[in-house]
Amino acid sequence: MRFKASIQNINTFTKLTASLNSLGPLAWVKLSDEQVCFTIIPEQGTQVWAVLSIDAIFETYTVQSAANNVINLEVPLTSLNRALKSALNATSAQIRLTKKDNQPLLALTIMTTSSSNSYAAFPTTGGNVNEDDLEQIPMDDGLRGNRETIITQEVPVRVLGPDTVAGLHEPQCREPDVHIILPPLMQLKSISDRFTKLALAGAKAGAGVGTSSRTRLEMAANMHGCLKMSIRTDAMSISSVWTDLNNPELDPSQVAGGEIGIAEHPSTRMKQLGSADGRSEEGWAIVRIDGRDWGKVMSVGRLGGRVIACFCHEHALILYVYLPSDNGEDESVLTV
Template sequence: MRFKASIHNITTFTKLTASLNSLGPLAWVKLSDEHVCFTIIPEQGTQVWAVLSIDSIFETYTVQSAAGNVINLEVPLTSLTRALKSALNATSAQLRLTKKDSAPLLALTIAVANAPNAHAAFPATAANNDDGFDAPFDSAFGSGNRETIVTQEIPVRVLAPDTVAGLHEPQCREPDVHIILPPLLQLKSISDRFTKLAMAGVKSGAATAPSRTRLEVAANMHGCLRLSIKTDAMSISSVWTDLNNPELDPSQVTGIAEHPSTRMKQLGTADGRSDEGWASVRIDGRDWGKVMSVGRLGGRVIACECECALCFCHDHALILYVYLPSDNGEDESVLTYYVSSYSA
């Protein structure tokens, strides 16, 4: 099997891996001819299913394997993020799958212009190209007089197709509410403030840790979003209005007239004062703050609040769709976050 690619968008790639790393240390990375997929399924907390267009990160891209040109890897995100950060000021960067002492690894080779001390900070590693694992390495970095070539290694584990065959995205029914969120960094700031206030306002031992940080996120089909938290000592909320509820696409959704969001639109008001027409979830504040770190990527974000198909009626889930624009102006890269709700 072979994988080799040159990276043209180091900044976005680094921000992406750093955001995912806050939710889990390991990612299942699926490399194929069509997409690059990052998946995080922690024992507790938010699941992430990210489908990235190849040109959103890579300039040249080659993947080959006996399994239909698909390679599945388990990648430590901390190591990958650290390596990518070292390439932020590089003139060029190349990522490839190789082996060292029979152990698979991702080798990130970068060219650093006018960096005479680069070897002291990042020891270069000689390429091992006779193992039959990676493509022959062809230097595309120009003469060595003005650039220093640095290679960093990220140990990975190659996953057999059978190992990941049973992994699938959570199944949810059609959402009750869909809404464009305000800037995520703004939302994260207020969420973190609410969480700190709740933790400070509860006496030690008066409640369990999860209840001290439990936030309620709610929205309606009239452009309103509400973030609130309640404890024995306090009750505080923040409401956004005039947000956008995107119209459903008839080519993608059948039966719009009977869609749950259409019925919800008949309830509630645009000022957010009505108690009707709201869909809500109850989530852990600290986990939510980690999810909101995706705001560093920018992009357009849609929140869909819906009931999970296999849960009780009073249990809900929050699904965040983060769309990253590609070079051609289309939203081809989608990060999907599944946040489970606590019962009332």
Template sequence: MRFKTSVRNIQTFSKLTASLSSLGKVAWVRLDDDIVRFTIIPETGTQVWASLSVESIFEDYTIQSAAPNNTINLELPLPPLHRALKSALNASSASIRLTKKDGIPVLSLTIITNTISSGNSANGFLNNANSDPFGDNVFREENLDANTGRDREAIVTQDIPVRVLTADSVEGIHEPRVREPDAHIMLPSLMQLKAISDRFTKLALSTAPGGTRGGSAASTSKLELAANMHGSLKLSISTDALNISSVWTGLNNPELDPRQAIDDEDPAEHPSAKLKAAGPDAWSTVRIDGRDWGRVLSVGRLGGRVVACFSNEHALILYVYLPSYDNADESVLTVRFSNLRM
């Protein structure tokens, strides 16, 4: 089993791991010939399925295993990986390889940076001039480059412990299917949406009986998110003490991918087509935990377009399309809120 690669896009990889770390501390990573997949499935809360083309973050990619497509499955702690990548942001190059240290499998991240070393400074020379008992009559001979800064390479290797998983142990893990969406809409800036969502949640918690303690506070942190098929998105929160909402209009309702259509299905019978025909006052609505939602919106740091798919009172799925790198295939990060209740 072998895995070795250079990190092609350190900044994007670092932003991705930062966003994933806010949603879960451990990820299942599936590597194969073409795709890198990160999956987070907590016992409760948000599921994340990130699928990236190899070319979007790696180059000089080598992978080999006995499994089909040279698949390797890893259980990976995200915070140590993010810290290691963060330290590599100013590196001239970075590479990752799967190896063993003291019998324990690790991902070794090797970072190479160029630093400037200085020789004897002019300041130091002048400070020592008065200590010469012979005054100005004797001169010390030096090499030409003694006072010239020189580039030097600094190499740092950081090891992230991992578990290599058997194919049988992950065979049952797959992205769950949900019913067809009632509404699909392009979201506004996630950072703007996050700022407003966080403010709504804080206001609700501050007005809840007992502050942020107890079950009443948990119930008041539920945000209501709704979309229609006429370019509108509504965010609101309601408690005994307040009722506030914000509405975005003029957003885009993208067309569904024809490849996802069910065979022999009449497009006019699709739930989103029915919602659109019902007019702008027809909404598909879900309720989500405000703090969980705020963490999810941190994926806005990745940039790219985000499409939200609503299944009324059932599920909300975000598709975060990451910017491509040198014409690499478009990568998508899927964030799923499921089994939601009104």
């Protein structure tokens, strides 16, 4: 099998792995001719299914295998993110699947250019080296100009056979009762973290009361552009409400039954209830989530792009995080 690619958007790739790493230490990475998929399925907590177009991250891209040109890898996200951070100021970066001492590796090779004004980075051991093996050495006046340095970071991975991943698939969920475009996720994270800290502080002050029941956030939305985040304990009840948000129109080509399917869709019925000022108690879809887990989910906000939240009342909350692309089209999406 063979995988080799040049990275054209190192910043997005680094933010992606940092966001995923906050949700789980290991990712199943599926490389194919059509797309790149990152999946996190923790024993507890939020699942992530990220489908990226190849050109969202890579410039040149080659993948070959006996399994229909599909390669499945188990990748430690902390190590991959640390390697990518070292390439943020690189002039070029390539990543490839290789092997050393029978251990599969993702080798990230980056090229940096240093100015001769004062110092340049020279490898102390020669050849391709890890970033930690570099030292700063003053340049001689006779070496004026730019000097290129090649650094290789190696990330141990595990190759997964087709049978290992055959049973893994994105969970199926019923049609949502409410779909709404969320405010900036980092804004939501700031408020939810504050709510969670207040709840934990209240739980510690209460004798004999466990903290697990005190960190449940209630998220609610309606089809009139309203979103509500609240938390209730024996000692307090606080909430924040957003209005004038956007409920995106459904695409008949994406809904079973077309126009008839939209007319019978749960969100259409919910739109007949409630009000735009958020004061009505009708028409709200509500889910309850762990505050600390929600704070981790909100870290995907560093990727930018719009986020559509789908509320299945008293059942599930699904986020679709669309990565911004150069051509303005939503081609890559994280499903959380």
